[in-house]
Amino acid sequence: MAPLTLREFSVYGMFVLMFAAILYGRPPVHAKNFEAAFQGECREDSPCQHLCFDLHDGTFECACKEGFTLSVNGYSCIENSKMKDRINWTNSSIWMENGTSIEDFFDSDDIEKIHSVHTINKGHPESLSHTFDEPHPERNHIQLNLDTLGKDEKKRTHRPISYEHLYDNSAGRSLNSLNVHASEIPSPSKTDNHIDIFQPMNTVVVSTPSVHQIFHSCSDLQCESGGICVSDSKSKHKVRCRCPLQRSGTFCEQAVQAKYPRFREGSYLALPILRDAHKSMQVTLEFRPEANDGLILYSGEKLDLQEDFISITLNKGFIEFRFDCGMGEGILISDQPVVLRSWNTLTIYRDRWDAWMQLNSGSQVQGRSKGLFSRITFRLNLYVGGSPNISLVAERTQAKSSFKGCLRHLAINRQVYDFRPRPKGDAIEGVDIDECSADVCSKVTCLNGGQCVAASPDYGVCLCPLGFIGDQCETAMELIVPLFNGSSYLQYPGLGNTVLSFIELQIVFKPYRPNGVLFYNGYKMDGTGDFISLTLVNGFLEFRFDLGTGVAVIRSEEPLDVGVWHTAFISRTGRDGILEVDEQKRVEGMSPGAFTQLSLPLNMYIGGVHDLRDVARKASITESFTGCIQKVIINGKTLKLVDDALSGINVANCLHSCVEEPCKNGGHCEPRMDYYSCHCHLGYAGNNCEKEVTEMIAEPMFTGASYLHYMDESIVKRIRGNKIDIRFKFRSFGPSGLLLWSGKKEMSTSSDYLALGLHDGYLTFQYNLGSGEVLIVYNSTKLDDGKWHTVRAIRVEQEGSLVVDGGMRATGASPGSLNQLNVNNGLYLGGMDSMVSLSMNKYHSGLVGCLANVTLSTDYHIRLITHATTGINIQPCL
Known part of the structure; x- marks a missing residue:
């Protein structure tokens, strides 16, 4: 101009x-x-x-x-x-x-x-x-x-x-x-x-000359990024830049990520050769035309389409589907014209000679190709929106111009096409492709760090960071029980090489829709390599993983109800996988091939993914989760859904009692399906931590989710070193639970620790000094009878002994040559925080009972409440 x-x-x-x-x-x-x-x-x-x-x-x-x-x-x-x-x-x-x-x-x-x-x-x-x-x-x-x-x-x-x-x-x-x-x-x-x-x-x-001066020759126009100077079809006196895929602009200087491609005169996209479509095929197309004529799609056997071919064109506003099995073409013409500048849906089904076509809500049109041949040979790429040489195919397709408009969905048989270039997408090449949704965010204002993205070619939505909700991310809120709306996700560091041979995951969730990804971690952004996923598919829960040589698909036997809480447990050891859902029967499966290790370097996602197009295709993830997720435990470690997240998008609060903050006096609310429990700080008790405990507690009671934690140096120095002498009395109302623990803040299989606890009613004394574990079991009698029992546990270097109620002595010794206990996380009594992960799956619950008279080194009496650094859910013993 x-x-x-x-x-x-x-x-x-x-x-x-x-x-x-x-x-x-x-x-x-x-x-x-x-x-x-x-x-x-x-x-x-x-x-x-x-x-x-x-x-x-x-x-x-x-x-x-x-x-x-x-x-x-x-x-x-x-x-x-x-x-x-x-x-x-x-x-x-x-x-x-x-x-x-x-x-x-x-x-x-x-x-x-x-x-x-x-x-x-x-x-x-x-x-x-x-x-x-x-x-x-x-x-x-x-x-x-x-x-x-x-x-x-x-x-x-x-x-x-x-x-x-x-x-x-x-x-x-x-x-x-x-x-x-x-x-x-x-x-x-x-x-x-x-x-x-x-x-x-x-x-x-x-x-200098304007960017919109008339370029009369290619010597005056320098195209960038692989663009080619060509004559403008609208004027023989002009030239323009013909831009490759992912580039646009006067000089091809702009990067374009065409999720919803927009075609103009001369545009086209090339997709891979059709497979398994020679006999039958179903095509679903959603498009928004800007002109009444143009070539929408074609493929065939030869470049000039003189033998087998298919084509979809616009001719004076009507859709034409042409197909030839080699002995004469069949032509189907829609019973109504397309609606310009609006979205139209086209469905075509072909089975050998016969074909059916429906445009929008119009009548179904039928047609049949000529001759005896019933199969179509495809050797060309699938071209969408136009052709590299439209004059070459014009005779067969009857289209002399490219399609002008937008495309938002193309599916042929089971293949839903991704219009991005390979390897992320399906496009092999393309020319002059713009993004249909390029300006949808021009009138959308997102606050508090929210980002507008195209939800469709027609409108943009704000993706809100953690802590904000609303159409414009205008409302601040404290996230307690995450709610995912189908465009949400929480993102965490990937599991990396921590699950090479083994992984266990437990998740508590309430779905509102029967489809959506709950958990995903992958290996590559191009959708190849290892991955692990847990997804709802038509109400059934699917556990999938790929170790590099094929995918394992383990599916629940029954569909899950929406609107109610469910607990799912998955585990993988080598190639073997297990899925357990609620009270359903356990389902097992195995991945094919010889590989046994799982590597997951990419970020991990809960409740959705950043981009559905970037996940492994074998995971078959089609949408994000809609519903609530209450708890996620990975290899015994409870994931802090909010605090551990690197980022999150569009996550709100679920309708749950904990969101109302029922726990008083700083108590912590823990969701338990539809209910909750309050974890009260020292000095408070009651269902909602509403009661103040004023009397001195000499004999504290533990509930299985209670603990007392001590970090005072006068206590810790009597635990670590080359010897220890512990005396206490306890009563237990449950067969299993942790009584005493001292270890490190970050535990591994070789970390030093010392523990006393109950397993099936029997008292155990175990420790690791860095060169191997020892387990000393006092098996003379069970101790979960609710009566008071006295205990003395002694360790001198590697040698240990355990005596209950003055009876026989049980002894043992740790292997190796190391004899010092090196710990840095203080002393826990009655249980501890993050118990499963810190105890390396040795304990899943604390003591349900009472402790009293705890003495270290024969002369140091621990004042159980006064000396405690922190404590949770402590009440006087019954």
């Missing part, structure tokens, strides 16, 4: 541009390109490299940030230090702020090459285009007469100036609605109606 001249702009328009430039902080002369503007609006796909300015008359201009100058192509920016080397000496003019000298910027040889010098002349805006043979000797500034803005002085000084869509292309963000008023303009230094807008600057700018 022809560039607009400066004289075609109103003074008001220039004022808006210049004042907005000052607001943004860029030197006005740097941004100068007044003699050319482009039709349209500033958007993310505009050609401007740094800044784009919408003008008042439906046009826009490119500009550069401070320290850069607009280059000769009119859209990119060059550092000022490099500007001189990029001057187009065959068409160069110098625009200067008066008071500067051309010799300040160029040597004598360069000055001879400059055709003209332009200065900014005081009081005469039209003189911006005036040409001088030499720099003007006077120091002049641009001045603007406010009388051009209106006749009434009072109204004029308060006239709002809206400068919409100042777009920063370098950062990919729109700085919308820079609104100023004339009354905010600095007062003039003189008493007249003239305002000095530009201050003198030592600045020089090369005047």
Whole structure:
């Protein structure tokens, strides 16, 4: 299109541009390109490299940030230090702020090459285009007469100036609605109606052709990123850049990620050759046409389609499906026209000679190909939206132009196509493909760090970070029990090499829809390699994993009810997998091949994934989870759903009692399916921690989820070292539970620890000094009878002994040569936090009972409540 001249702009328009430039902080002369503007609006796909300015008359201009100058192509920016080397000496003019000298910027040889010098002349805006043979000797500034803005002085000084869509292309963000008023303009230094807008600057700018000048030949047009200069089909006097897949713009300078591809004249996408479609095929297509004619899809045996082929075209607004099995084509024509600029759904089913077609809610149209052959041979790629050589296929398809419009869904048989390039997507190649949803976020404002994304080609939605919800992420909230809405997820560090041979996972969840991914961790972003997933598929729970040689699919025997809580447990040892759901029968399966290890370096996801297109295809994940997730335990360690998350999107709170914070006095609410329990701090008790415990507790009672923790050095030093002597009395109302533990903050199989506990009613004493474990079992009698029993446990270097109620002594010794206990996590009594993971799956519950008279080293009596650093759920013994 022809560039607009400066004289075609109103003074008001220039004022808006210049004042907005000052607001943004860029030197006005740097941004100068007044003699050319482009039709349209500033958007993310505009050609401007740094800044784009919408003008008042439906046009826009490119500009550069401070320290850069607009280059000769009119859209990119060059550092000022490099500007001189990029001057187009065959068409160069110098625009200067008066008071500067051309010799300040160029040597004598360069000055001879400059055709003209332009200065900014005081009081005469039209003189911006005036040409001088030499720099003007006077120091002049641009001045603007406010009388051009209106006749009434009072109204004029308060006239709002809206400068919409100042777009920063370098950062990919729109700085919308820079609104100023004339009354905010600095007062003039003189008493007249003239305002000095530009201050003198030592600045020089090369005047260059506009980006939207007419390129008559490819010698004038330099395409980037693999683009090819071609003749424009609309005018024999123009050329343009033909851009490869993932590139767009006048010079192919813009990156494009076409999730919903938009086609124009000359566009096409090439997808892989159709497989298993020779006999029968079902095609589902959702498209939004912008013209009544065009080639939508085709494939076949030969380049000219002279033998076997299929094609879908638009002809005068009607859909035509043509197919030939080798002896004559069949033609199906829709019973109604497409709806332009609206989404249309097309379904085609072909079985050998016969075919059926339905457009939108129209009638089903039937047809049949000619001859005896019933199969179609496909040797060409599947071309969508057009063709590399449309004239070659025009005779068979009856389409002489490309499809113009958008495509949001294409499925053939079981293959749903991803229009991104390989390896992430299915596209082999493409030309001139834009993104249909490119501008859907232009009117969406997301707050508090929310990010707008295209939910479809028609509208954008805000993805809210953790702690915020709402259409615009405007509402802050504390996340307690996560609720996932089908576009949500929580992201965590990947499991990496921690589950090479073994993994156990337990998850408590309540689904609201019968489909969605609960848990996923993979190996590669291109959908290949190892992965593990837990997904709802039509109500059934599927546990899948791939060790690199094939996928194991383990499926629950019965579907799960929606709207109720479920508990699922999965485990994998080598190639063997197990799935248990609620009270259903255990289901087992095995992965094929010889590989036995699972490597998961990518991030782990709960409740959804960042992009469904980036997961392993063999996981068959089609949508994110909709519902609540209450608990996740991986290899005995409870995942802190909020605190452990790296990030999360669109996660709200589930309708649960814990969200109402029922626990008083700082108590912690733990969800338990539809119910909850409160973990009370020391000094408080009751179902909701509402009772204050005032009496001294000499004999504390533990509930199985209770503990006392001691970090005092006088206690810890009597635990670690080369010996220990512990005496206490206890009573237990349950057969199993941890009584005493001392270990490290991060435990491994070789970590030092010491433990006393009950297993099936028998007391055990076990420890590891770094060279191996010893387990000493007092099996003379069971001790879960609710009566008080006295215990003494002694360790001297590697030797240990255990005595109960003054009876026989049980002894043992740890292997190896190490004899010191090195621990750093204090002493726990009655249980501990993160019990399963810290005890390495040795204990799953604390003591259900009471402790008293705990003595270390024969003389140090622990005041169980007073000496405790922390404690949870402690009450007086019954």
